[in-house]
Amino acid sequence: MSTADIRSVLRGGGDRFIYLSSALAALNGLLFGFDTGIISGAFLYINDTFAMSPLVEGIVMSGAMAGAAAGAALGGRLADTLGRKRLILLGAAVFFVGSLTMAVAPTVPVLVAGRLIDGVAIGFASIVGPLYISEIAPPRIRGSLTSLNQLMVTVGILVSYFVNFAFADAGAWRWMLGTGMIPAVVLAIGMLKMPESPRWLFEHGREEEAEAVLERTRQGDIDEELAEIRETVEKQSGTGIRELLKPWLRPALVVGLGLAVFQQITGINAVMYYAPTVLESTGFGDVTSILATVGIGAINVAATVVAIALIDRVGRRRLLLTGIGGMIATLVALGAVFYLPGFGGMQGILATGSLMLFVAFFAIGLGPVFWLLISEIYPLAVRGGAMGLVTVANWGANLLVSLTFPLLTANAGKPQTFWLFGVFSLAALLFSYRYVPETKGRSLEAIESELRENIGTTETAD
Ligand code: BGC
Secondary structure, eight states, X not given: OOHHHHHHHXXXXXXXXXXXXXXXXXXXXXXXXXXXXXXXXXXXXXXXXXXXXXXXHHXXXXXXXXXXXXXXXXXXXXXXXXXXXHHHHHHHHHHHHHHHHHHHOSXXXXXXXXXXXXXXXXXXXXXXXXXXXXXXXXXXHHHHHHHHHHHHHHHHHHHHHHHHHHHHTTTOHHHHHHXXXXXXXXXXXXXXXXXXXXXXXXXXXXXXXXXXXXXXXXXSOOHHHHHHHHHHHHHOOOOSHHXXXXXXXXXXXXXXXXXXXXXXXXXXXXXXXXXXXXXXXXXXXXXXXXXXXXXXXXXXXXXXXXXXXHHTTTOHHHHHHHHHHHHHHHHHHHHHXXXXXXXXXXXXXXXXXXXXXXXXXXXXXXXXXXXXXXXXXXXGGGHHHHHXXXXXXXXXXXXXXHHHXXXXXXXXXXXXXXXXXXXXXXXXXXXXXXXXXXXXXXXXXXXXXXXXXXXXXXXXOX
8 A cells, every 4th residue: 555545544535435335345354354363263262162072073173164164155145136235234244143043152163153153254255345445445555455365374373372362261162152243243333334246236137326426436537437336247258157168268177176185284373273282292282382373364464564565566466476386495494303313492482483484475476366357357247156156165275274284294104294384385386386377456457357358368268
């Protein structure tokens, strides 16, 4: 965000409204982060209330991710049919019900049901937050604004670590999980006053309303943007999964699916969900491990702020490639810290430092760039559905890593596991270098046009 942008918010131009609606929509990100992070602490105490076998523990832990995959699968279509705003409102209600169910759960099955419901809302939020913001934002600041959502994911995770810490003494896991109801209510109330996405309105024949939203949210002339939206809507033929499989869309699908899987199999959530466990194994005590984890959460937020400041200036590709390069280096180092003998008392400190650097590099590259690109590279007609598909892949890969990480470290060893993430990161680097387009400063419609031209066709019908 440039200083001119900040000045314009303070003066209260059209941008001000954009910032407000983006910030509210970014509460989707906060809920996504909070609800994924909170369980790590709550888990320690749920066991005191209910005796759970390891299998049941696994089900409680992964219930939200399975729910999120389902929510993402459903959410894409719902975003296209219901509209972005209504899906956000529905999601807020589901978040509320999920958190409440978990907080009052009298039995384990009810707790699992709460995790699943909450997961569905996380799945909705992971799609509709970036989608709504990218469609309401002007191209010049679209990257920064859409990445606000990712920033709030990291803030949500950090807040959850603090809330865990606050309720830890009392072992109050029901309060930890129930706290999620608060941002859900704020999101619902705040969004009621916000407009629907102008692009979605236009596509659904509500051109006058779309124009009114653009007028309210743009400072200059809206004719060009309106003409571009009109042209794109006129060119499109159909919606649904069949359209997604058309040859001209394949490159965008490959980019989205590739980044979705690479974002997870390079190991971020092994750190986000298991950092305390990894750190305890270096000889750190409970409190030190939790505090170091809070530090990792804070670095995640800080590096995301840096990414947001840079993303519309240096572009998506440069951040992505630099970030992944750094992840490779820190994963090699992390493996070495656990592999080489002789670090003695330094092992915990070196491991914490490497984990922090790893998270920082994720947070300037794969973290925000994945969510931003998938809200930019799909044509309007299939945007919701396409984002749904790649987001399902993201949650599926997340589930895989979070379930297998304990097994991998126990059987293959920590160094080998981190190096495996390093190998996947190398593949991610080559993939991104080869396939990921630069979308900085261009309208969503221009990106769509280029995609068509890339494969030498303007045809979209059967
Ligand atoms: C990822 C999450 C991850 C978070 C960490 C997001 O971009 O999708 O899986 O937990 O970043 O900040």
